Amino acid sequence: MLGEFEFIAARLKPLAAGTPGALDLEDDAALLDLPAGMSLVLTKDAMVAGVHFLHDDPPGEIAKKLLRVNLSDLAAMGAAPLGYLLALARAKETPESWLADFCRGLAEDQAEFGIGLLGGDTVSTPGPLTLSLTALGQVPQGQALRRRGARPGDDLFVSGTLGDAALGLLALQGKVDPGPEQRAFLIRRYRLPQPRLALGQTLRGLARAAIDVSDGLLADLGHILEVSGVGAELRADELPLSPAARHLSGARDAALAGGDDYELLFTAPPERRDQIAALASRLDLPLTRIGRLDAGSRLKVVDAAGQETAPARRGWQHF
C-alpha cells in the first residue's frame, strides 16, 4: 500500500497540476484569487460507502458522482465551477486499484468540467470509506440564484426528467425490472448525474428561485416554499418522465419523492415562458412547467382533473 505522502504524490498531485491556486499541493492550504465583481460560492457534500453508494459501484463513477452532486449545488446557485478540495478517509480494505480508478474518474470529470483539485486531506478509517468534497464556484455579485425569492403566481419548472435515479437504484437492488436497455439508462442516471451548470448560469436574472432536486421533488420544492413564504400547486400528471421510467409502476412516486436526479427546479414569472422555451431549445434540455406558486403556505399535489392527491412519501432525510 502506498503511504500517505506517496499516495498524494502519485495520485493527487497530478489532479492538482495546473489548477490555479492549488500550489501543486505543496502548502498547508490553497490560495485563490477571484476576479473583481465575483462572489465565491461554496458547497460541501459527504458520501459514505454502503450508504451513498454501493460497495461494488465502479470507483470512477463514485468519484464523478461525488464531484457532480457538488457541482449541482453550484448550478442551483447560478455559479460557474472553479475547483474543489477532497477529504478521503480510506478503509483498510480499500485496494490500491480502487483508489487509482477513483482518481482516474476525477481526472476525467476535471477535464469535462474544466476544473482541478485545490487541496484536501487523506486519512485512514477503521470504518467504511468516507469521502467529503468541497466545491468552489463563482457568480457575479448580486446575481446568485437563491431558494428565497419565489412569488405567488410564478410558474414552477423542472429540467430534464424526474424519478430516473430512484428507479435506477431500485433496478440495481433487483426491486424493479425495466428490461436491459432501459435498465442501463436508469442506472446511469443514478450513478452519473448531469449537473445543470449551463442552465443554472443562464437562469440568472430569469428565474426568481432555484434549487437542485437531490432529496426529491416534494422535499426540495418544500425548501423553496418554506424560505420564500409561498404555497404551490404541483401537477402530478405534468411531471416529465423518461421513456425508460414511463412504463414502470411507481414511476410517478419516484418522480415525486425519489432523490438523486440533480435536475434544477426553478420558478419564474409567467411572462418569461417564451424565453424559457427558447432556452430549453438552445440547451437541448426539456424545461417542463409542472405547477404554479400561490399565496398559500401548502404544497398541494393535484391530478389531471385538478383534484388534490396524497403522495405516498414526501422525501428523503439523511438520518
Added chain:
Amino acid sequence: MLGEFEFIAARLKPLAAGTPGALDLEDDAALLDLPAGMSLVLTKDAMVAGVHFLHDDPPGEIAKKLLRVNLSDLAAMGAAPLGYLLALARAKETPESWLADFCRGLAEDQAEFGIGLLGGDTVSTPGPLTLSLTALGQVPQGQALRRRGARPGDDLFVSGTLGDAALGLLALQGKVDPGPEQRAFLIRRYRLPQPRLALGQTLRGLARAAIDVSDGLLADLGHILEVSGVGAELRADELPLSPAARHLSGARDAALAGGDDYELLFTAPPERRDQIAALASRLDLPLTRIGRLDAGSRLKVVDAAGQETAPARRGWQHF
C-alpha cells in the same frame, strides 16, 4: 434522535446565524464576497473517531481541535480566518448529547476566533463518527507565507514549545506518568492546540517560509527543505521544551518527531533577529532559534557539541 432537518435547524443554524455568506443555511451553497486585494486561503482536514481522537475525549474539545487544526493551516499561510464548512458523518451510536456538546464547542471557538459556520453536510455512517472541516481565510494578494522560499543561511525558528501534544497523548494512554498537574497541561496541549494566527499574520514580509508543526518537527521541516531546495542543521539541544515535558524521558524524541503541536516553524534571514525577538515579546510567545538552513539537501540533527545524531523516528504518516 433528531432527523437531519431538525438537527440542522436546532444545532447548525444557530452556528451560522450572522455569519456573512452563510445565508442562514437556507441555500444549496454559501455565498461570500472577498474585499478587494485579498486572496482566498482554503484548507480541509478530516478526523475519524478512534483514529484522530479517543472515543471518550470531550466532544466540545474534539470540535475545537478540528476547527483549530484547520485554523493552524491558515496561520501557517499568514491568513486571517473567515469561516468554515463542516461535514459530519454521524454514527448510529452517537448520542444527541454528544452532538449538542460538540456544537457547543464550535460555538465557543467561533466566539474565540471571530468566525462562523458557512455550510456543510450531515450524513449517517455505519462506521465511526467522521468529521471533515473546510476552513476559509484571507490574506493580502501576494503576501501569503509558503513552504517554498527558504534560503541557505536563513535562521530556523519555532514558536511555543514542542513535544507536549505527543506526551499528552502518551499520558492519556498511560504510557508516561508526568504527575497530576503536568499531566493536565500536556493533555490540554494535545486536545486544544492554539492556532498561531496573530503570529502567522505578523510574519508576512518577515519570514521567508513557514509551516505548522502537525506531523512532527522533522517531517514538517522536511517539507520546507524539499520544496525550497535547501538543507538544514537542527540543534536538538535548542528545542524549546515546556516545564512539563522537560523532566520526562523521551521529551526530546517527542519534540523532534511527535505531531499535533501546531506551533509555527519558519525561516528568516539573520538580519531579522531583533525584529523577531521584539515580536516574541509583543505576542508573549517564545520564538526560539533552533537551527540554520544551508545549501545542502539534507536535514542534519546535531547535539550541543555540533555532532550529528540520528533521531529515533522521523515523523508521522496518516496511512
